[in-house]
Amino acid sequence: MKRRVGGLETEFGLVCVRSDGTRALEPEAAARELFRPVVARGRSSNVFLTNAARLYLDVGSHPEFATAECDDWWDLVAQDRAGERILGELVQDANERLAADAQDARVHLLKNNVDSEGNSFGSHENYLVDRRGEFTRLPRCLLPFLVTRQILTGAGGVVRDEDGARFVFSRRSDHMWEAVSSATTRTRPIINTRDEPHGDPGRFRRLHVIVGDSTMSEVSTHLRFATTDLVLRAIESGRALPDLTLRDDISAIRAVARDLSGRAPIPTADGGTTSALEVQQRWLDVAAEHAEPGDRDEQETLETWQRGLDAVRTGDRAWAALHLDWAIKERLFEQVAQRRGVDLADPAIERLDLAYHDIDPERGVFAALTRRGLAPSILSQERIERARTVAPTTTRAHLRGQVVTAAQDNGVDHVVDWTTLRLTRPGAMPVQLLDPFTTESAEVEALLAEIRAAGGATEPPLPA
Numbered sequence: 001m002k003r004r005v006g007g008l009e010t011e012f013g014l015v016c017v018r019s020d021g022t023r024a025l026e027p028e029a030a031a032r033e034l035f036r037p038v039v040a041r042g043r044s045s046n047v048f049l050t051n052a053a054r055l056y057l058d059v060g061s062h063p064e065f066a067t068a069e070c071d072d073w074w075d076l077v078a079q080d081r082a083g084e085r086i087l088g089e090l091v092q093d094a095n096e097r098l099a100a101d102a103q104d105a106r107v108h109l110l111k112n113n114v115d116s117e118g119n120s121f122g123s124h125e126n127y128l129v130d131r132r133g134e135f136t137r138l139p140r141c142l143l144p145f146l147v148t149r150q151i152l153t154g155a156g157g158v159v160r161d162e163d164g165a166r167f168v169f170s171r172r173s174d175h176m177w178e179a180v181s182s183a184t185t186r187t188r189p190i191i192n193t194r195d196e197p198h199g200d201p202g203r204f205r206r207l208h209v210i211v212g213d214s215t216m217s218e219v220s221t222h223l224r225f226a227t228t229d230l231v232l233r234a235i236e237s238g239r240a241l242p243d244l245t246l247r248d249d250i251s252a253i254r255a256v257a258r259d260l261s262g263r264a265p266i267p268t269a270d271g272g273t274t275s276a277l278e279v280q281q282r283w284l285d286v287a288a289e290h291a292e293p294g295d296r297d298e299q300e301t302l303e304t305w306q307r308g309l310d311a312v313r314t315g316d317r318a319w320a321a322l323h324l325d326w327a328i329k330e331r332l333f334e335q336v337a338q339r340r341g342v343d344l345a346d347p348a349i350e351r352l353d354l355a356y357h358d359i360d361p362e363r364g365v366f367a368a369l370t371r372r373g374l375a376p377s378i379l380s381q382e383r384i385e386r387a388r389t390v391a392p393t394t395t396r397a398h399l400r401g402q403v404v405t406a407a408q409d410n411g412v413d414h415v416v417d418w419t420t421l422r423l424t425r426p427g428a429m430p431v432q433l434l435d436p437f438t439t440e441s442a443e444v445e446a447l448l449a450e451i452r453a454a455g456g457a458t459e460p461p462l463p464a
Contacts, residue, residue, distance in 0.1 A: 001236055004229055005128040005395055005436040006073070008080055008221075009066040010214055011058060011121040012087060012359075013110035024105035031061040033094045034107055048416045050408065052391035052401035053079060055086065062121060063087055063109065068397035069418075069436050073225040074297075075392050077218050078379055082387035084111065084359045091360065111214045112357035113155065113172040120175040120188070123214040125224065127207040128199070128436060133236060135205055139180045139191045141235045144244040145228070145283050146190055146211050147253045148276040151262050152308040153224045155213035156326030157353055158333070158344045159258075165345035166258060167333065169326050172213045173257040179249040190249065198418040200434035207232070211253070216357060216366040218378045219304065219323045226301040230287035237290060242282050245269040260330075262312040280309055323376050328369065329356060396433045399444045406451045414451075421447060 016030035017023055025033065035045045035057055046056035052068035065083035070076035091107050098105045114120050129138065154170035181189035192208040199206075209228070215221045235241065246252045247267040255264060256276045265273035284305050291298040304323075311320035311327060320327035333349055342348060358364035369375035391401025403421045407414040413424040421444065422430035431443045 001128070001130060001233065003071055003437070004232070005069045005071050006076060006225055006229070007067045007069055007126045008076060008225075009064060009122070009124040009126070010080065010083065010111060011123070012063045012065070013112055013121055013357075014062050014107070015110070016105050016107045018104045019106075024103070025107075027061040030094075030107055031057055031063065033097070034063065034090050034109075036097075037090065037093060048400065048404055049086070050389050050391070050401055050405040051079065051082060051387060052397035052404065053083060054418075055083075063090075068391050068401070069395040070392050070397075071394050071437070072297075072392070073222050073229070074379065075387070075394075076225055077221050078383050078387040079392070080221055081218065081379065081384045085384065085388055088359050088361065108363075109359050110354055110357045111216060111359050112354065113170075113214050114157070114175070120172065121214070122210055123172075123212045124192075125209040125212055125228065127209070127228065127232060129205050129207050129232070130236070131197075131201070131203050131205045133205075135193075138207060138232070138235060139193070140245065141241060142228075142231065143179055143190060143249050144246050144274075144279050145231050146209065147246060147249055148256055148279040149224070149227070150213070150253075150257060150326075151276050151280065151312050152227070152305065152324065153213065153215060153220050154257070154326040155215055155220075155357075156329035158349055160345065165343060165349075167260065167330055167344060168257040169260070170213050170257045172211065173253045176211055176250060176253055190253070199436050203434075204436070213325070214357070215325050217323060217325045217328065217376055219376050220325045222378075223301070223304060223308070223324075226297070227284075227287070227305055230291060230298065230301065231283055234283075234286045234290045241286060243270070244274060244279050244282065246274075260312070261315075262309075277309060277313055280305075284309065322374065328366075328375055329353070332356070332365075332369070394439060396436050396438045398439050399433060399441055402448060403444065403451070406448050410451050410455050412451045412454045423447070423450065 014027055014030055016025035038047060039045055048054050054066040056064055058064040065087060067076055067079035070079060087109055091109050094107045150170040150173060157168060157171040158165050159168050159171060159174060176188055176190055178187045178189040180191045180193055181187050182194045190211040192210050197204045197206045212224050245268060247269050252266045262277035263275050266275060268274055288302050291302060307319055308324055311317055317327050321331040333344060336352060337343060340348060356365040361367045366375055370377050391397040400416055404416060415422055415424055419434055420430045420432055422428050431447055
């Protein structure tokens with residue numbers, strides 16, 4: 001599939017603490033406070049925004065932001081960053097209300113995967129695939145790539161085991177329990193096979209990857225999607241592919257996380273061994289054969305992929321420590337530990353890890369590193385700001401965004417989801433958009449005309 005639609009669902013950690021660091025509000029109460037403006041305007045804690053993204057409270061009272069459908073991976077990164085800003089405004093509003101009530105309480109949202117109590121939050125990737133393909137072949141081929149992808153796109157962090165505290169590529173890896181499953185929380189697989197296409201079920205299927213880390217770096221987030229897309233295209237080509245099947249995917253993913261050299265032997269299904277670097281390099285080489293020579297984005301993806309692997313292979317972190325989350329954190333933790341004379345097991349390192357993922361632009365560590373030129377900032381501020389309110393124009397998200405914007409501007413009650421648009425009035429007929437690539441629709445134009453005719457907006461729009 002040369003042109004692919006994808007999306008990212010990010011679950012955020014939520015905590016509300018006093019000035020002394022103790023808990024001020026339980027998660028449920030903090031979530032209600034955070035989403036108060038959303039519920040007041042939309043009468044629900046599950047809404048679609050003018051940029052066609054979905055904002056909602058998921059099970060466990062943690063906020064979740066699902067980007068609109070994107071067929072350009074930098075558009076997806078822009079939507080992801082826009083989601084941080086949308087939620088950041090809700091955090092700011094909540095903290096202003098708490099301060100006005102003279103409460104010693106402050107809300108923090110963390111874009112990470114594991115909190116201080118060991119709870120895990122998801123960062124789920126979605127890729128459109130053709131229903132006519134052999135879906136069972138995709139996970140078999142894709143799993144070795146996903147198991148080892150963390151040496152590029154892991155968020156980094158510290159784990160404690162029998163050997164003490166150590167830095168790892170990804171803490172998320174320890175929370176994976178199956179390679180493939182239809183469940184998402186009970187067994188938490190690398191690939192979720194629940195058949196929920198959000199499109200024409202006769203044509204499409206959704207590949208749901210839930211192993212990825214929540215990443216702060218725009219480079220890391222882009223690499224997650226762009227490299228996986230190239231690998232999927234190679235698999236879909238039907239050509240002969242390297243057999244890199246691992247003997248035990250779950251044992252391997254934990255071992256890869258702890259092997260910062262990328263060279264430790266990983267048992268394969270055929271009785272041999274491979275390594276994280278070898279798996280990634282072989283997939284990069286295969287992807288390069290299928291990439292378009294004149295496609296600048298694809299060539300830049302291949303070059304960045306190679307740079308990331310070279311950083312692991314050579315141990316030279318100069319480039320990676322300015323671009324990839326795990327390497328930025330590795331350098332930061334080493335510097336702080338050395339300056340304070342502590343080791344990685346010190347609670348200060350754990351607090352620093354959490355602060356790295358705080359989306360507050362004033363208090364978050366990643367934001368501070370970006371301002372100092374020690375973390376990447378690829379997208380323009382204008383592009384991110386536009387993504388806060390405007391949907392991507394090359395997928396059906398464009399139509400959903402138009403409907404939500406018009407309905408909010410005109411004060412017209414409406415209900416939308418990924419495939420359906422309708423007004424909440426007697427006799428209103430739903431408009432279905434089963435093709436994610438649709439950008440024009442006579443039915444949607446008629447619906448927009450009906451909304452504009454109703455007119456009379458009296459309420460402010462949802463946070464954007």
